[in-house]
Amino acid sequence: MSSGERARILIVHSTLHIGGAEEVTANLCRHIDRSRFDVAVCYLKEEGMIGEKIAAEGTEVIGIPRSRRFKTDYFSSVGLRKILRKRGFQLTHSHDVHALADTTLCRLTTSGVRMVHTFHYGRYPQRDKPFRTIESLCWRFIDRPVAVSRVQRDNIRQLYRIPNDRLSIVWNGVDRQVSGPAPEFIQRHKERGTLIIGSINTLIEQKGMFDLLEVAARLKQQGCRRHIFLIAGEGHLRAPLEAYRRELGLEREVEYLGWVKDAARVMMDHVDIFFQPSLWEAMSIVLLEAMASGRAIVATRVGETPHVVDTGISALLTDAGDVATMTATLARLLEDDGLRAHLGAAASDRYVQDFTARAMANRYMSLYDDLLGRGSRSPTLRGIHHR
Numbered sequence: 278m279s280s281g282e283r284a285r286i287l288i289v290h291s292t293l294h295i296g297g298a299e300e301v302t303a304n305l306c307r308h309i310d311r312s313r314f315d316v317a318v319c320y321l322k323e324e325g326m327i328g329e330k331i332a333a334e335g336t337e338v339i340g341i342p343r344s345r346r347f348k349t350d351y352f353s354s355v356g357l358r359k360i361l362r363k364r365g366f367q368l369t370h371s372h373d374v375h376a377l378a379d380t381t382l383c384r385l386t387t388s389g390v391r392m393v394h395t396f397h398y399g400r401y402p403q404r405d406k407p408f409r410t411i412e413s414l415c416w417r418f419i420d421r422p423v424a425v426s427r428v429q430r431d432n433i434r435q436l437y438r439i440p441n442d443r444l445s446i447v448w449n450g451v452d453r454q455v456s457g458p459a460p461e462f463i464q465r466h467k468e469r470g471t472l473i474i475g476s477i478n479t480l481i482e483q484k485g486m487f488d489l490l491e492v493a494a495r496l497k498q499q500g501c502r503r504h505i506f507l508i509a510g511e512g513h514l515r516a517p518l519e520a521y522r523r524e525l526g527l528e529r530e531v532e533y534l535g536w537v538k539d540a541a542r543v544m545m546d547h548v549d550i551f552f553q554p555s556l557w558e559a560m561s562i563v564l565l566e567a568m569a570s571g572r573a574i575v576a577t578r579v580g581e582t583p584h585v586v587d588t589g590i591s592a593l594l595t596d597a598g599d600v601a602t603m604t605a606t607l608a609r610l611l612e613d614d615g616l617r618a619h620l621g622a623a624a625s626d627r628y629v630q631d632f633t634a635r636a637m638a639n640r641y642m643s644l645y646d647d648l649l650g651r652g653s654r655s656p657t658l659r660g661i662h663h664r
Contacts (some may be wrong), residue, residue: 284649287366289357291375293320293328293338295536296479298372298397298564301449301637303327306336308638314645319360319374321353326538354379361387367639368645372397374408381415391648393641395423397446399559399580400483401432413437420648423447425560426581443646448581449560450637452541453569453628456546462534463507463547472504472611475548475572477540477563478555480512485554485577487521492554494525495604503613505530506552509537509544514596545570549617550610554578556597558574565632568592571625573617585632591623 288306293299302318309316317337324340330337341356357379361369369380370393377394384392394416398404404412413564416422416437422428422444429635430446433439443566458464463473478484486508493506515533522531537543541563543553549565558564558580565585567574574592576582577599586592593610595602610617 283311283313283315285364285366285367285643286645287339287361287369288316288318289321289365289368289369289371289376289380289490290318290327291321291373292323292324292332295450296328297559298395299325299327300400300451301395301397302372303483304451304634305638305641306331306551307452308635309333310638310642312532314642316457317364317366319472321357325535348464349499354382357558358383358387359388360443366648367391368393370395370641371387374411377419378411384418391420392418393421393644394425395420395425396429396433396486397425397559399426399429400557401429402436404436408437419591421445421644423644425449429559430581434616439566446616447640448585448632449562449565450634450639451464451562452631453632454542454545456542456544456570457602460543462532463544466505466507467547468580469619470503472502472550473548473551474504474506474607475544475551475574476506476552476554477509477537477544478553478564480508480518482514482515483556483558484510485556485597486514486518488554488598488603489552490518490521490525490527490531490550491586491600492607493530495600496608496611497527497530499604499608501608504611505532507532507534507544507548509534509540511536519548528591541566541570544570550575550607552603552607553577554597554603558582560585566629568624568628570634571621573610575610586624586627590620591627592620 306316317339318331319339321341328338342351368391371377371380372395384390404581424433424444424446424588430444434444459467480486484626500573551572553564553576555577560581576592576594577597578594579597588594593606595606
């Protein structure tokens with residue numbers, strides 16, 4: 278295609294509810310060069326809050342009409358193919374298994390459409406069989422499969438036996454979101470001189486929330502400097518987590534906030550420590566948001582995290598599940614104002630160096646240009662690896 282012609286890109290998701298992959302798409306749409314790329318976003322099931330945000334920020338969001346005959350729509354790929362052909366999209370970029378399956382079917386039945394897929398799941402090689410089956414069948418048809426971390430790439434490559442030169446890495450990136458005044462649920466604690474340990478995540482097994490409660494119980498026993506854990510997020514573990522909190526007697530030490538709209542923007546500038554006790558990750562979006570806000574970070578050594586931050590310099594890392602070390606690390610930070618400030622400043626510098634949303638968008642634009650034979654006009658960047 279002509280180097281002066283705008284390339285038509287369709288980004289495809291199953292849904293556009295709150296999630297790391299969906300935030301990647303929102304950030305990509307915000308920073309993609311509109312003089313070079315005509316981009317739209319498609320959802321196969323539900324629009325969700327991220328979809329609404331993407332549309333409000335000026336990117337077209339397209340829904341696939343649902344079948345009236347079947348409760349589960351087995352023909353969303355047909356609707357997607359119609360959109361691709363009618364609108365003349367030249368490249369699809371999928372971000373989940375449903376989207377991968379449908380874009381692959383479209384690739385096989387529509388000439389001239391190129392295909393990018395980003396793997397966001399962070400626990401390979403442990404993958405549910407239905408998802409593993411779809412990914413193992415479809416990856417061969419992807420022009421450019423993308424992992425978001427080195428560890429994830431190596432595990433995917435080994436699981437699916439993907440050749441070394443087929444799977445690229447593109448680091449995630451986020452925008453710095455400046456908070457306004459502290460919300461009431463934070464301000465009332467600040468007024469009492471309470472330090473805030475913040476956590477923003479879905480309440481699912483992956484996020485290590487039971488470990489967080491055990492850490493909170495140990496800190497309480499040790500009589501550490503006055504603090505509270507504020508947890509933003511919802512999920513199917515909410516009820517058992519609350520029951521365990523009651524069992525440990527932590528009603529005053531741990532507060533569940535439920536869903537907080539734009540939680541990173543609302544909260545991150547006002548927490549003293551960001552705590553992420555995840556059991557596994559690929560490349561955590563909320564960790565990058567904490568870095569962008571210059572927070573002191575305690576996180577687990579999972580996924581790409583050890584490559585994103587330097588332990589002892591821009592964050593303090595522990596092994597997943599190591600409650601004793603997490604407790605000792607948080608206790609140290611609660612008592613050391615200078616260390617918190619030093620870690621936060623170093624985390625912010627690291628974010629600016631490699632993890633802005635604009636840098637991520639440049640990396641993906643470089644991939645798109647390469648696949649469409651236009652030659653990349655994006656700057657050479659760290660965080661994109663083709664081998």
